[in-house]
Amino acid sequence: MTALADRRLRRGGIAGVLGAGCGAVAQFVLVMVVTRAFSPADAGAFFTVTAMALMAAGIAKLDAGNGLVFFIARAKTYDYLGISGYIRAALVPCVVASCLAGAVLYPRLGPLAAILPVMVVGDVLLAATRGFGAMRPTVLVDGLLVPFSQLALVTIAALAGAVAWLPVAWGAPYALVAVVARAELRGRVPRTAYLPGTARDLWRHTAPRSVAGAIQAVFQRLDIVVVALLGGPAQAAVYTAATRFKVVGQLANQGLAQAVQARLVSALADGERARARELYQTATIWLVLLTWPVWLAYAALAPWLLRLFGPTYGSAVPVALVLAGTMMVATACGMVDVVLTAAGHTGTSLLNLVAAVTCTVALDVALIPVHGAFGAVIGWSGGVLVKNLLPLWQLHHRYGLHPFGRHTLPALRGSAVAWTEERRERSDQSDEGRQRT
Template sequence: MTSTPTARAELARGGALSFVGSAVSAVMGLVLIVVLGRLLGDAGSGVVLQAVGAFTIALGVARFGMDSAAIWILPRQLDDERAMLRPTGAFLVLVSAIAGLVCAGVLFAGALVVEAQNPGDDVAHAIRSIAWFLPVASVMLTALSATRALGKVTAYVLVGNVLLPTLRPIVIAVAVGVGAGAVGAAFAWALPLLPAAIAAVVVMLWQLRRLGRTAQPGFLRSGVPSRTIRYALPRVMSSGLEQLLIWLAVIIVGALAGPAAAGVYGAASRFVAAGMIVDTALRVVVSPMFSKMLHRDDRSGLESVYRTATVWLVLFSTPVYVLLAVFAPVALSLLGGSFADGEPVLVVMAIGSVVTFLAGNIHSVLLMSGRSGLAAMNKAIAVAVNVALIYLLVPIWGITGAAVAWAAACAIDAALASVQVRVVLGLRVSPVPGLYPLIVALITFGVPSLALRLTLGATWLSLFAAAAAGALLFLAWCRLDRRRLHLDELRRPSG
């Protein structure tokens, strides 16, 4: 059984690599938003972002839960069913490809219906142009999840966090440069999925060949396919709902207030998404660890890793959101003057993200326990709250109302998962471990940021000065209190 210190060291090593990849992905995501804003304006960006939103929501269903199933089942097979690795990997990819094709047909048909009712609708035209990339994307995500579940975080990072997000703004800039409009930009956004999917599948096949034993006949009768499908079915709904929670507001805002408003809201929300680099980095590493620990009934080890990951998540994420909230006008100025209305959206979503982080990687714990049905129920409740609040608040507060709706829905989702993990799994989880690192980040970054904003205003100079002052204070505090913040684990060698 893996010792707790070794598990923490594994978390630190994998988390550091994943953090680098997530940082690259976040930066390139911001570059993508800047490219869209500068080249297409708020209305053109709104068209692309609404198409991307529809595609991403459909992708949540198209991958048919196979990416999450890979993270759940493959680490367990590495322990005691290595002969099942190869057929299981092939099964996961095949199912996601078939589901992707079906969803692509449905999405394409839906776009045709919208165009028939509203000829010349650029959003529908853009959706139609990228719909057939759904099976490519679903296979890519499943293969990447398999590589991560089999211990190859490097491949997951290089393909999913570096190759794909780096290619997208380059291809879009080239497409718009040769005369493509918003529809062409949407197609250019989807095109890099092809090389990314090929790379992901090649790495997965290499890993399966290296780690798996020769498969015995009778895989379909082994019970693995039925177990996998039973786990994945609730994830189909849950994944679709997760993407609805992220992207539905962009589409509804576009319908209620037009593509320009959707472009502003979508751009502001992308800044918030880019700030989730630590959350993404830790989730990549802890999910397979949680699956193994739950499989071995190592509850104390899981609780220890969960607490450490929560401390790091809050400690390293909060500074980003403090700077985004205090200097929102500066960040949005990268996109152009027409995006200034996104300031309150950025502030509200930054605060909502920090509050949600107090729950740590609670969704990963719930999913890796096999309770995908509970996760799906939570997402359904969160999406229902989100939609209801959007229709209630957007007519009153505009796009700021959509941001409030999103923050409330995310908090409810995290709270439900926390209660279920405590009651159903009997694990000791709470927001308490995140409170102290929250105080550290708020003091070290929040105080100088507010002081400089009030004295120098919202300028690039004040932003850089606040970031520099905050970093010095933050590093000093972390150095002096490294044991309480679990930072000694970052230097501990593997055991």
């Protein structure tokens, strides 16, 4: 990997993780605001509604965003004229699916159901910007604009005691995603005539991932809904508070994956397995270094942190410990599913997700009625381990890829050297500027 490519990967990955970290902090404070302002039953009802909305949006977007990243990243400059057709082919089915989901779920979601199409369109358009290698829109919007706008609006609703308006306050900022992403794409994608076969090519690749993406969306939020159904909304509030920090690992993984996904697709498409191995191992070591201190600190400080949500939430310390240990194992595996799908094994990824969800549901049904939130985190932990260890073995068996290897230490040394060179370059530029002055 060239020094320039390594620098771009590092910058994009760190920017993605920092943006994810800021978003995670905002979400943590949002949960604290809600749990402090309302009873566990009201807070649990709100968390359940937002989890259902995110599940529905995750299903309705049909994983079209990752399909766009795949085709845009593979395109050469002279192929860019057809990209607008791919974007239109991706958006139409997603808009239809999200409108249908909103209509079906309106009795449960209320006004939040009308925001589902906006959430889906914004996510797909934002993914298209990453296909061009642009991380700034994702970092600014997903990491800063949306979560802090949600925090501000939810805080206003909480201060007013308007529990009924919490879902609307939480969902309204998603309109900003579509606006910013559309503006970013306007200068990159000329609008051209639709090319025959575009939709067929896009959805032939994306269809297996659409099912997998729907299962992934369910997997990420199912635990909260199941706890609410089997244990009641108060237990759902306790579980949400104790596991809120899992979003740190999810978003950090997502931030690095967004930065490296287009390069992985390009490397594997060109048959450059060595470069793919280097990208995978570089991203994994950075993921471990950036998240393991968070999980260790959370495990140590859980008794104090959980009391920030209210006196009734201190009993969830065992939930936090299971969460921290599971996420350390998961991050050590690296972004295994991203590598697997970048290699074109979308069907295998789907089967892995089905196995993970099956494991989670089976454990939830057996444990939640007796153990409540602790039973839910055991079910979630089992699913996470299946979801990461299965593709890890598959990548080893098919490609000889490992999350750690001979590229791990060189990646750290190379990054340290690059940091030094960048600082030297900036210092030289400053000196030149002063001399000119």
